[in-house]
Amino acid sequence: MPRGDRWLGGGLVLAALGWVWLVQTQIPDPGTTPGPRGFPRLFGVVLAALGGWIIAVPSLPAPAPERRPDGRSDRHELAGAGGAFGVLVLYAFLLERTGFLIATPAIVVAAMVGLLRLRHWLSILSLAAGLTLGVWTIFEALGTPLPRGTWIGW
Amino acid sequence: MIAEALSLPAIVATAAGSIVGLVFGAIPGLTFSTALALMMPFTFGMEPVPAIAMLLAVYSGGMTGGAVSAVLLGIPGTPSAAATIFDGYRLAQRGEAGLALGASVLASAFGGLFSLAVMMLLVEQVASLAIRFGPAEIFALVLFGLSTICGLAEGSLVRGLVAGVLGLMIMTIGLDEIDGVARLTFGTIQLQQGVNILVAMIALFAIPQVIATFAQARDGRVSAPAWAGAIRTELPWRRLRGQWWLMVRSSGIGTIVGAIPGTGGPVASFLAYDHARRFSRRPEEYGQGALGGIVAPEAANNAVMGGALIPMLSLGIPGDPATAVILGGLLIHGLQPGPLFIQNNVDLVHALYLTIVVSWIVIVLVQLWGIRLFVRVLRVPPHLLGVCILVLCAVGSYAIRNAVFDVYLMAVLGLFGYGLQRLRIPLAPVVLGLVLGPTLEQQYRTALILSEGSHRIFLESPFAVAMFALTAAIVGWQIWSAVRARRASA
Numbered sequence: 001m002p003r004g005d006r007w008l009g010g011g012l013v014l015a016a017l018g019w020v021w022l023v024q025t026q027i028p029d030p031g032t033t034p035g036p037r038g039f040p041r042l043f044g045v046v047l048a049a050l051g052g053w054i055i056a057v058p059s060l061p062a063p064a065p066e067r068r069p070d071g072r073s074d075r076h077e078l079a080g081a082g083g084a085f086g087v088l089v090l091y092a093f094l095l096e097r098t099g100f101l102i103a104t105p106a107i108v109v110a111a112m113v114g115l116l117r118l119r120h121w122l123s124i125l126s127l128a129a130g131l132t133l134g135v136w137t138i139f140e141a142l143g144t145p146l147p148r149g150t151w152i153g154w
Numbered sequence: 155m156i157a158e159a160l161s162l163p164a165i166v167a168t169a170a171g172s173i174v175g176l177v178f179g180a181i182p183g184l185t186f187s188t189a190l191a192l193m194m195p196f197t198f199g200m201e202p203v204p205a206i207a208m209l210l211a212v213y214s215g216g217m218t219g220g221a222v223s224a225v226l227l228g229i230p231g232t233p234s235a236a237a238t239i240f241d242g243y244r245l246a247q248r249g250e251a252g253l254a255l256g257a258s259v260l261a262s263a264f265g266g267l268f269s270l271a272v273m274m275l276l277v278e279q280v281a282s283l284a285i286r287f288g289p290a291e292i293f294a295l296v297l298f299g300l301s302t303i304c305g306l307a308e309g310s311l312v313r314g315l316v317a318g319v320l321g322l323m324i325m326t327i328g329l330d331e332i333d334g335v336a337r338l339t340f341g342t343i344q345l346q347q348g349v350n351i352l353v354a355m356i357a358l359f360a361i362p363q364v365i366a367t368f369a370q371a372r373d374g375r376v377s378a379p380a381w382a383g384a385i386r387t388e389l390p391w392r393r394l395r396g397q398w399w400l401m402v403r404s405s406g407i408g409t410i411v412g413a414i415p416g417t418g419g420p421v422a423s424f425l426a427y428d429h430a431r432r433f434s435r436r437p438e439e440y441g442q443g444a445l446g447g448i449v450a451p452e453a454a455n456n457a458v459m460g461g462a463l464i465p466m467l468s469l470g471i472p473g474d475p476a477t478a479v480i481l482g483g484l485l486i487h488g489l490q491p492g493p494l495f496i497q498n499n500v501d502l503v504h505a506l507y508l509t510i511v512v513s514w515i516v517i518v519l520v521q522l523w524g525i526r527l528f529v530r531v532l533r534v535p536p537h538l539l540g541v542c543i544l545v546l547c548a549v550g551s552y553a554i555r556n557a558v559f560d561v562y563l564m565a566v567l568g569l570f571g572y573g574l575q576r577l578r579i580p581l582a583p584v585v586l587g588l589v590l591g592p593t594l595e596q597q598y599r600t601a602l603i604l605s606e607g608s609h610r611i612f613l614e615s616p617f618a619v620a621m622f623a624l625t626a627a628i629v630g631w632q633i634w635s636a637v638r639a640r641r642a643s644a
Contacts, residue, residue: 008577027335027337044323076372096558131541
């Protein structure tokens with residue numbers, strides 16, 4: 001059995017047990033049948049069973065992912081994942097505090113310089129300004145509100 | 155009144171509604187239900203025909219527009235366009251975005267007009283059939299829809315099932331609609347509304363793709379646009395010729411699903427996609443850029459409109475949130491849909507039919523003209539497009555409920571989707587679980603409430619029994635096929 005499968009199956013079983021425990025302890029039971037706990041609990045049990053299945057029955061070998069001998073692709077992919085997540089969380093934070101008009105160009109510059117390591121300032125600033133104004137114009141024209149910051153209010 | 159449908163104000167209102175719907179549908183996060191709510195005040199001062207025509211046009215345009223971002227960016231503009239991504243986005247990546255968009259708009263128009271024809275000819279029959287669909291029947295139909303997971307599992311049935319269950323689990327978070335109990339919200343008020351399906355779809359479809367693009371850019375592997383060659387923008391008439399019968403079948407699925415209250419476009423499009431793949435001579439091409447994988451969901455989700463209008467006009471029951479807003483529009487103009495509505499308002503109803511035809515003409519013309527413009531997005535280098543998509547994902551997630559919380563939620567779900575991809579767990583079944591989960595649970599529990607806890611209700615309906623048997627047969631067949639394939643490759 002591939003070692004990764006055993007880890008995946010074990011992880012799923014643990015996650016499912018944790019889920020079922022949360023369902024039992026966090027969701028009130030008004031005494032109806034099947035009640036608000038019924039389906040979440042059923043899904044948790046099915047997930048645990050599937051995790052057990054993955055542990056018990058070995059899967060067929062998957063095609064090897066494209067990798068460089070020095071492992072750069074894998075490292076860069078994880079860095080890309082962490083970076084994109086960080087940028088999104090930072091963007092959400094800035095949207096709430098400074099509003100769309102400040103948060104968007106700031107985050108575009110941060111993503112292009114920090115994540116993509118670009119240094120062509122003209123294209124960086126053009127994209128930041130163009131994207132911000134483009135999205136703002138469309139949303140304003142459609143009458144859909146964009147976030148205004150609690151610090152600045154733009 | 156029929157002449158009023160072809161008057162200048164009605165045509166202008168229809169064209170404006172179609173274009174607004176298209177724009178809202180095409181931008182992830184801006185749904186056509188929002189567009190309908192925003193357009194409603196504009197109709198207050200209008201005559202009934204142009205007013206209702208505008209709302210109906212927003213509905214048709216919005217449903218069609220969802221496919222534009224699905225094909226070009228791999229993000230569904232509306233939940234109904236999620237199934238279009240599987241093949242539409244693949245075609246776009248192969249430089250055939252024009253073909254994918256052309257097929258999508260023609261299939262959409264076909265589906266919309268097909269359901270209109272059904273509405274005109276069989277309104278009473280379909281309404282009486284739809285009204286017989288109680289919670290037991292809808293539960294059986296949705297359970298059958300879940301068997302689609304087997305087809306979306308991308309090679310590993312068990313991993314597909316894991317994905318489907320994860321999607322079902324995510325949708326149980328939030329306020330339980332039947333008992334009014336908070337489920338796994340941990341005291342967070344924002345989570346009481348649950349995980350919005352479009353936020354989850356944006357996260358699962360777009361974020362893993364953006365991460366891959368960023369990783370490639372850091373690796374120095376991306377410097378040119380994803381598709382640097384000529385992008386084909388010709389109309390796919392010749393290739394669509396082989397798809398007519400599939401369009402008819404998918405439109406039929408969409409019309410019937412649309413007529414059943416509580417289902418809607420996403421359910422119809424997944425059922426039609428699975429039907430197309432299952433009955434295709436080359437099912438292995440589905441997910442790799444098969445034209446049928448675009449035609450079937452698009453014909454079905456647009457046919458939902460006519461189907462949903464049947465119970466709305468003939469019974470006064472809205473089939474989905476969009477028709478609920480349109481029903482509101484009718485009531486504001488002093489029109490009360492119900493059993494005698496069509497009989498008492500023959501001219502008005504015929505005028506509305508005509509305006510739907512006009513709206514489809516506008517939609518097809520605008521979309522076909524726009525294809526050359528839309529496909530230019532593929533000329534943008536992927537890493538720059540990735541930055542734009544990241545901003546659009548965040549703004550789109552915010553716009554759905556005007557909540558920054560949804561942007562955080564989208565980031566977390568995006569990372570979750572990326573993790574699943576790395577573990578070789580397919581994302582499509584997760585989306586299917588998200589789409590079908592709430593209806594599945596709600597209808598099952600409603601059925602049990604109606605039967606006072608007796609499961610006999612599920613066995614008393616011949617339709618439900620037939621659906622259960624079909625589901626069991628499909629799942630059994632898929633398991634048998636998987637076992638056979640494993641033995642052959644062992």
